[in-house]
Amino acid sequence: MKDDYLWDKSGEPDAEIHELENILGALKYQPRPLEIPESLTSPRRRMILPMSLAAAFVLALFGLGLWLGLGRKQEAPVAVVPSFNTPRETPAPAMTPQSNQSDVAINTETPEPAVGKNRVTRRPSPRRVNRDTSDSTMAQRAEAEKAKEQLFLALRLASEKLNLAQKRTQGAPPAHQIRNQHKTG
Amino acid sequence: MKSLLIKSSTCATLALLFLFGTTLSASAQDGRIQLGQLEHLTAKASDTITVNLDEKLMQIAAKFLSGADEDEIKVKELINGLKGIYVKSFEFEREGDYTTADLESIRTQLRGPSWSKIVNITSKKDGSLEVYLMSDTSKLGGLAILVSDPKELTIVNIIGPVDLDKLSQLEGKFGIPELNVTKPKNKPRN
Numbered sequence: 001m002k003d004d005y006l007w008d009k010s011g012e013p014d015a016e017i018h019e020l021e022n023i024l025g026a027l028k029y030q031p032r033p034l035e036i037p038e039s040l041t042s043p044r045r046r047m048i049l050p051m052s053l054a055a056a057f058v059l060a061l062f063g064l065g066l067w068l069g070l071g072r073k074q075e076a077p078v079a080v081v082p083s084f085n086t087p088r089e090t091p092a093p094a095m096t097p098q099s100n101q102s103d104v105a106i107n108t109e110t111p112e113p114a115v116g117k118n119r120v121t122r123r124p125s126p127r128r129v130n131r132d133t134s135d136s137t138m139a140q141r142a143e144a145e146k147a148k149e150q151l152f153l154a155l156r157l158a159s160e161k162l163n164l165a166q167k168r169t170q171g172a173p174p175a176h177q178i179r180n181q182h183k184t185g
Numbered sequence: 186m187k188s189l190l191i192k193s194s195t196c197a198t199l200a201l202l203f204l205f206g207t208t209l210s211a212s213a214q215d216g217r218i219q220l221g222q223l224e225h226l227t228a229k230a231s232d233t234i235t236v237n238l239d240e241k242l243m244q245i246a247a248k249f250l251s252g253a254d255e256d257e258i259k260v261k262e263l264i265n266g267l268k269g270i271y272v273k274s275f276e277f278e279r280e281g282d283y284t285t286a287d288l289e290s291i292r293t294q295l296r297g298p299s300w301s302k303i304v305n306i307t308s309k310k311d312g313s314l315e316v317y318l319m320s321d322t323s324k325l326g327g328l329a330i331l332v333s334d335p336k337e338l339t340i341v342n343i344i345g346p347v348d349l350d351k352l353s354q355l356e357g358k359f360g361i362p363e364l365n366v367t368k369p370k371n372k373p374r375n
Binding site: 168 | 234237249260263304330349352354
């Protein structure tokens with residue numbers, strides 16, 4: 001049966017089918033590993049390594065800058081602390097108009113005992129801390145002063161208008177009295 | 186189609202008006218008068234005074250009031266319990282720089298059931314002066330003073346239990362001379 005060949009290749013093949021098999025046989029699946037030609041590789045893929053290196057470098061630079069900036073802000077420059085027995089210079093207390101508890105606590109900071117001679121340490125700049133706290137205190141004070149001024153102004157105006165109402169109600173003669181005066185006069 | 190459009194626009198306008206009205210009445214219920222609609226008068230006025238003191242700002246100011254000064258002690262007592270003080274005052278160089286519509290926008294807010302007009306002085310020459318009190322159950326909940334003369338428009342709004350006697354005694358305090366409010370504006374006749 002010719003049909004059996006088409007089904008399971010068991011019968012005799014038809015001549016045309018055999019010819020077709022020969023022609024198309026070259027295109028049949030042949031198992032082999034995938035080979036991508038060099039010309040087809042993405043340029044992005046080639047740039048990944050240098051780009052990642054550049055990004056890492058920029059991030060490292062940014063981190064370094066941030067660290068240095070924060071370090072400068074929070075810590076004083078390197079200070080040479082004199083030897084253990086010599087008294088350390090204490091900063092003068094900030095002269096804020098109304099220094100609060102926190103100011104006092106900062107200004108009366110006791111010197112730390114330094115172990116060894118001429119130890120190099122980093123410590124927060126009391127001047128900077130004082131300046132920051134006094135700035136915030138001054139800002140709060142300014143706000144309060146402004147509020148106080150506004151309060152006085154508002155109360156004065158309210159009081160003035162209230163008194164004006166009182167005086168105008170008491171001072172204006174009643175209508176019937178005027179009419180009577182006209183009548184009698 | 187046209188009638189549908191007209192109907193829908195009418196409904197939208199009514200809804201907006203309702204929303205505006207409820208917003209105003211809601212704010213008037215807590216004693217606060219909306220003064221924002223008078224902002225356009227600032228450009229016309231020669232002098233403008235604006236005071237916006239909420240509870241927090243008053244507390245800050247109260248902390249800086251001296252306990253030794255007699256006047257400041259009185260102020261401290263007066264503002265104790267107050268929730269806000271709002272003032273808007275305009276002085277104009279010409280008459281008619283503000284309209285009755287401006288006044289009405291304030292009066293409408295004071296027509297609610299919680300407000301009662303205790304003083305109403307109207308004079309063609311000197312303008313009008315109205316004092317409103319807001320009663321909050323048994324105690325005084327707020328005060329509003331509306332002063333309008335031809336060249337001045339002033340609105341004072343105090344929220345909270347205010348002592349009127351103490352308030353009226355404050356004039357002439359704080360190192361500022363008493364304003365001679367009874368002085369006649371017109372020149373005396375010869």
